[in-house]
Amino acid sequence: MDFYFRPDLRRFILSDLPEMNLMVDRKDLVNAYVPLAGYINMLATLKRRSSILGDVPYLLGITGSVAAGKTVMSKTFSEIFARIFKKNVDIISTDSFLKKNNELINEGIIDRKGFPESYRINDMMNFLKMARLGIKNLKVYEYSHDVYDVTDNLISIDSPEILIIDGINILFDFNVPVMPYNLMDFIIFIRSDEGCLERWYIKRFLDLVKNAGSESFYSRFVGMDEKTLKNIALNVWSNINLKNYRENIIKNIFRSNAIIEKRCDHSIESIYFRI
Numbered sequence: 001m002d003f004y005f006r007p008d009l010r011r012f013i014l015s016d017l018p019e020m021n022l023m024v025d026r027k028d029l030v031n032a033y034v035p036l037a038g039y040i041n042m043l044a045t046l047k048r049r050s051s052i053l054g055d056v057p058y059l060l061g062i063t064g065s066v067a068a069g070k071t072v073m074s075k076t077f078s079e080i081f082a083r084i085f086k087k088n089v090d091i092i093s094t095d096s097f098l099k100k101n102n103e104l105i106n107e108g109i110i111d112r113k114g115f116p117e118s119y120r121i122n123d124m125m126n127f128l129k130m131a132r133l134g135i136k137n138l139k140v141y142e143y144s145h146d147v148y149d150v151t152d153n154l155i156s157i158d159s160p161e162i163l164i165i166d167g168i169n170i171l172f173d174f175n176v177p178v179m180p181y182n183l184m185d186f187i188i189f190i191r192s193d194e195g196c197l198e199r200w201y202i203k204r205f206l207d208l209v210k211n212a213g214s215e216s217f218y219s220r221f222v223g224m225d226e227k228t229l230k231n232i233a234l235n236v237w238s239n240i241n242l243k244n245y246r247e248n249i250i251k252n253i254f255r256s257n258a259i260i261e262k263r264c265d266h267s268i269e270s271i272y273f274r275i
């Protein structure tokens, strides 16, 4: 498919968006992100216009493996919705609904972080149900990769028109009557080869160690040589995140509405729509 853009929009895409440091290829912005955001924006506008509940948000889920680039993609879509389509957008991560580390340790499941049993699923479902109804001024605790735990910082969600929900667990089978994916309006799955995912995970692990301050969980690794660090990262990747990817994430890809297939350099290879 080819697209053409109004001149003002073209200028916006080619000069303003790249200045935002979104880490996204210009060609992908023009050919993929903006048109897909335009389509989702249209669905979001139609939902709000036809809802008998009034001003309810459109829930956009962004899912895929750990380190697939969900955070970067959520930010990219959020900037496009806000700046081009003039929508109020909030982003939350389902990491906010992880049990705290001390609870995971007490339950003996600290090495199962990200698996279904590591979430406070009832809190997550209550949040999603309230968000869907358009209830104002919701708050969730922020998860920090750096601290490696749910923190005491509160994030406010106040009547967005589009609420982006970034999480590995959106398509999971939880032991609850209504699943998270039942409450989303549109779900994007970011897919890549396992080799690329592993590479991105290891790179991010090294970056977290490199930038670790005294509060960081990763400060314990500072000073180790790169080979040792890569081995630690590979071990965590293979025994936890890849296992979770195979057991709970990729097998439910068919529940998503669109699949964005990324190459190892993060550029987009193709987009598939479920019709």
Ligand SMILES: Nc1ncnc2c1ncn2[C@@H]1O[C@H](COP(=O)(O)OP(=O)(O)OP(=O)(O)O)[C@@H](O)[C@H]1O
Pocket (backbone or CB within 6 Å): 022, 023, 024, 025, 065, 066, 067, 068, 069, 070, 071, 072, 073, 168, 200, 201, 203, 204, 265, 266
């Ligand atoms: N478009 C991109 N261009 C370059 N690097 C990218 C891009 N998208 C993601 N990355 C890099 O890939 C790594 C993983 O990205 P990100 O942190 O967004 O993943 P994630 O899916 O949110 O991970 P998690 O599930 O652990 O929260 C990071 O190091 C990030 O900088």
Ligand SMILES: CC(C)(CO)[C@@H](O)C(=O)NCCC(=O)O
Pocket (backbone or CB within 6 Å): 066, 095, 113, 114, 168, 236, 240, 241
């Ligand atoms: C917080 C999650 C589960 C998802 O973002 C992930 O980043 C994670 O921490 N997984 C556990 C194993 C690890 O990477 O340390």
